[in-house]
Amino acid sequence: MKNHSASSKKIQKTSLIGKFRGNVKYQKYLFVYTCLLLPILFFLGIRILPTLFTFNVGFRDWNLLATGVKPFIGLENYKVLIQDKVFIKSALNTLIYIVLGVSGQLFFGIVVALLLHKINRFVGFFRVIYFIPYVTSIVAISWVFQWILMKNGIINDLLIKIGLSPQPFLNSPDQAIYIIIGAMIWQALGFQMVLFLAGLENIPKMLYEAAEIDGASPWQKFWHVTVPLLNPTIVFSAVIGSINFIQVSFTQVINMSSDGTGGPLNSTMTVVVYIYQLAFRKFDMGLASAATVMLFLFILALTLFQMKVLTKKFDY
Amino acid sequence: MLKKWWLGLVAFGLLSVLLVACSSDKESTDKVPTDDEKGSGEEIVLEYWQYAFDAKVKLMDELIEEFEANNPGIKVKQTNFPYDQYNEKVAAQVPAGKGPDVINLFYGWVPKYVDSGYLQPLPQDAFPHDEIESEFFPLVEATKLDGEYWTIPTAVRTLALFYNKDLFEEAGLDPDSPPKDWDELQEYAEKLTKADGKGRLEQSGMAWEPSQQGHQWLRDGLTRQAGGEVLSEDKKSVVWGDDSAGLEAFKYWLSFPTDLGTSEVGFYTDDVTAFLTEKAAMNVDGSFRIGTIKSDAPDLNYAVAPLPGNKKQSTNASFWTNGITAKVEGEKLDAATKFLKFLTSKEVMEKWIDATGELPAKEEVAMQDKYVNDEVYGAFINSLPFANAHFFVDETEERQLVIDAADKVLLQGMDVEEAYNELVEETKKLHENYWSNK
The missing domain is CATH 1.10.3720.10 (MetI-like)
Incomplete structure (x- = not known):
């Protein structure tokens, strides 16, 4: 990684593609990061975002069955x-x-x-x-x-x-x-x-x-x-x-x-x-x-x- | 460059997750009409939801087959959820824009569903008010809100007195003459009670559980039997504390676990278990329990009598009832109406009582000789004309208030009158709150 930042952009472009094609090590990294990314996306989608959404719901008059608007009521709840x-x-x-x-x-x-x-x-x-x-x-x-x-x-x-x-x-x-x-x-x-x-x-x-x-x-x-x-x-x-x-x-x-x-x-x-x-x-x-x-x-x-x-x- | 491209992909991935999560509301509302459009061309598919109760689910499958055969072009799809999770499941489908077209609800939940805009009123051309009021038992008015009928039941249930014939005989009582009034009930309960002399009951003369049917027995049974009412005639105000009848009923109700010592909360975990295992000799329970007894305690030698009355007779009624959800319109609404008409027909009601033990909601069907004289159902059917279904603005909360009132007296030694006044006040508050938000 240190080598890359040191080298100029043009060289980086060719060398990176080259490395991905030829170098098993980089393909391995790509695979590992992809694998790590999927659970993160999943986690974000079903845990983090809904958690943040809860903060939003807490400021509203939100009836679970209501289909219409849920008015913002500040700190009333x-x-x-x-x-x-x-x-x-x-x-x-x-x-x-x-x-x-x-x-x-x-x-x-x-x-x-x-x-x-x-x-x-x-x-x-x-x-x-x-x-x-x-x-x-x-x-x-x-x-x-x-x-x-x-x-x-x-x-x-x-x-x-x-x-x-x-x-x-x-x-x-x-x-x-x-x-x-x-x-x-x-x-x-x-x-x-x-x-x-x-x-x-x-x-x-x-x-x-x-x-x-x-x-x-x-x-x-x-x-x-x-x-x-x-x-x-x-x-x-x-x-x-x-x-x-x-x-x-x-x-x-x-x-x-x-x-x-x-x-x-x-x-x-x-x-x-x-x-x-x-x-x-x-x-x-x-x-x-x-x-x-x-x-x-x-x-x-x-x-x-x-x-x-x-x-x-x-x-x- | 490639690194940037890679980062871009990640960012895009995150963004798309964000968008999906945030825009779900919009998408779903767009989707619903397209579903409807699909249906209007060829075949209309109705989603019908009810809670998972084996006998009802099976019967409904048969009824749907029959309905589909008579109404080509309409298909009905039944979905079931366990009773405990029913509201959650329904609620979880609302934001997703999915859910039933025709829904089976406990009548006590209907006000909440109406308030949230989930239901639409029954179409008046198919269900005129005067027809409902002349054909059905008056208790269906419990779901008449804002001048509209929002739901209509196939069947209703009433509470009556279950008693164990063997234990009656053992105590020297005639199993063919159950207690008829308040005094007799107390007297019987005392005779049927056995204690070990160390402060523990061995056999309870009268099962007593506020959290089960006990709270209903107090409101629609005892209070009205004493000549009082919980709610005013227009259901808009709580008159429970306006005369002495309510307090008289509350005192009588509490006499079983206190003065008489015939009962105990949580005796053999609950009233139903205690009655099934012959640890309790009498219990106030509903017609829906007959199926349970048949399957869980087939050898139990029991009988059923109308609730012992006082100044007059009264019992509690409750029912599961069918409504059409707000978004149903056009041809689908016609199909849903047809389905509701079918579910409230005489034929279906007769099949319903045979399969589930729930009583016909129409007077003309219920009061036929074959039901009135039935050994098991007779007591429940005969109670229908004087049965009342309390108008709940919040079923969970109102039940809890009665449980707490009993606990305050039994566990904290609060004065009976004080506990009763608090119960009335809290109930009043709930109802006032409900109507002031209208």
Whole structure:
């Protein structure tokens, strides 16, 4: 490439064509770039442009079924949303989902990975057991949870046997959200475990040996060797986990909430579920798009924040 | 040079993607008339959409065959979508300029479709208002908006009381004399309830689920039975809270899960499951459930009775109804009208009840002896003359309001009257909002 820019235009013309004809290397590049370009076009067409279009829709009074004009109404949709009690509730819930869900996932993911890292026997067996929930249908899992947690379910049978009173679980506005978060953590555990196992295996053994020679306790080794060197994995897990939690919270909420729409009393409603309801139950694409834009800005801010706070350089 | 050419190609590629994405609206509106022109020459193809319900889809295939044989030159193409995604699928086709010519909609959705300009009024020469009003049950007026009929149903459904005969006998009740009024219903429900003494129901006397048919039972059943109304006669204002009947109905409705302790929200996941698995002895449900019981619980020994009344009798009716979309015109409109005429004929209605269990929408067809005296359908048919279909301005939201009102009392211990007042206020707001945007 450097040669080209140096040479004059005339020479470039003949030489380039010549090179394309004769040179396998350039044909190879042409092929590679063409292959790379196609997914980009596809991505632009079905992801980027519609995303940008959402910003446009959010500023309009846009009924999904309307065939006529969709008037521009400025920030009206955003104003309505900010005053909407259900939207605010769903935003707060989403925050609870993320904070508890992601930290729970990270915590249990690290614990399981550390334990699995220590054992030598049945490693494959345990990994499979922990990974199975991740590849099981979310809908199926949600319904199994609903059945074991119902008033006449097996968990309440156990509670009564040990002398406690039966709990409403998913039918209670105070308990439901935590149960759904628990189910989501349990399901995502396998994925986090794999990430952390890979991270742990990348930590050189000699660092631990050096620490031992220096007389470090197991806790010190964990805190000063394992955690700093796992940092890239933790950042990755936290970012992916947050985004996942925002997206995936849809299926679980729809299938586990008592009325199938984020109940009881909107206590399990997330922003994504609410966006879906605004768009496809109430046909208000304008409001739904405005909510989507707000969610987008929120995820963007959260990701930037996580990258800033969690990413630290450690040199050993 | 060649590099530039290469860049140009890339730029062109990106630009064309952009253009396609941005100009889709224009293109599609251009395309639609050309489709129509094609049809006008030879054969007219009607697109008919309904939700995927096996019995209905199969029957419709047969009906289409019959219609095509009698009307050469018209072809009907049926497309189905699952109930849950129906509105999304319809909506997704609007910007693309495609979609049905004749569409089957739940009546509660019709106002939204009319408001968005998706439907056109039924042609008055083929469907004169006085004819509709004299032949059909008055409940079809639920889709009369702005002085026009926008849709017309083949069949309707009503709610009635399903009860388990075996559990009746077990509790020492006569399975041939179901409860007839409010007091009897409470009394029966209590007798049919079993609890384990530790705060858990083992058998529910009365299945109770606001999110299923419960909200309909409250509005069109109990409230009107107590002598009240949810809406004024012109459907334009909410009068639910104007007299004591509404509150009386709400209190009675809530007595099952509270004072009587015969019911529980989410008991064995939902009312239908609980009734099918014999965990609930009675349930308020629609004629559409008969097919489910036949296939999922063929051995269930049950019967159906009209809803127990109070000061008067009343029940909820609902229906799926057919409309013509706004863009259909010319010969295609004639064909669509013919198809609707066919779908609302006596013959089709009779086939419809046999195949799907939905009741004929025309009085003359429904009130024939063979249906009125039918063991299963009798209760539903006999309920038709006093059935009411609530005019929903927003079905999802109004249902949610009732669910929330019940939850506030049951889960948060809110005072019944306060929860009722909030329910009425919120419902009022919805309706006022709807009419003020008119």
